[in-house]
Amino acid sequence: GGAIADFRTNQSIINFNSTGSTQVIPSLNYYSLSLGSTSGTKILASGTTRIAGTVNSSGASLNATANSTTIEFDGSSAQYIASSSIPAYYNLTNSNTVNLTLTGYTTLKNTLTLNPSSKFTNAGSLVFLSSADMTARLDNVPSTAVFNGFITMQRYMPYVPYNYQH
Numbered sequence: 001g002g003a004i005a006d007f008r009t010n011q012s013i014i015n016f017n018s019t020g021s022t023q024v025i026p027s028l029n030y031y032s033l034s035l036g037s038t039s040g041t042k043i044l045a046s047g048t049t050r051i052a053g054t055v056n057s058s059g060a061s062l063n064a065t066a067n068s069t070t071i072e073f074d075g076s077s078a079q080y081i082a083s084s085s086i087p088a089y090y091n092l093t094n095s096n097t098v099n100l101t102l103t104g105y106t107t108l109k110n111t112l113t114l115n116p117s118s119k120f121t122n123a124g125s126l127v128f129l130s131s132a133d134m135t136a137r138l139d140n141v142p143s144t145a146v147f148n149g150f151i152t153m154q155r156y157m158p159y160v161p162y163n164y165q166h
Contacts, residue, residue, distance in 0.1 A: 114145035122149025
């Protein structure tokens, strides 16, 4: 059998610090991620990346849309994620039952999922994007889930000047 990487038990902070090139971050279960460099491109691999702690950035941001990635926040204490670290999501899942708070301007391309008993606070500007191919959506919300805040919903309209309306 192969070895299994455990980035959660000791609350490990994994630092992706490559500069000047594209760095693909594997879809694994992390406690915390650090995007240490201020240059280079950080792209999440396809699949589901679970984060139980935080995502910190020293100026680099994480591309979480290129590979149709799902990011699931599943911490057991409050999680605060700044848009400077992850400005855009393809799929976003919240399993945090204490609270997940997003701050700043953040966009969603596909689906926001709130799992049972999860608590989600949008303390910034969360925009559900729309294009000719797809429109972002909020999945069915369980009766035990809580959503605080507002969503801005785009709607793509063909043959209309300035094809996007808020």
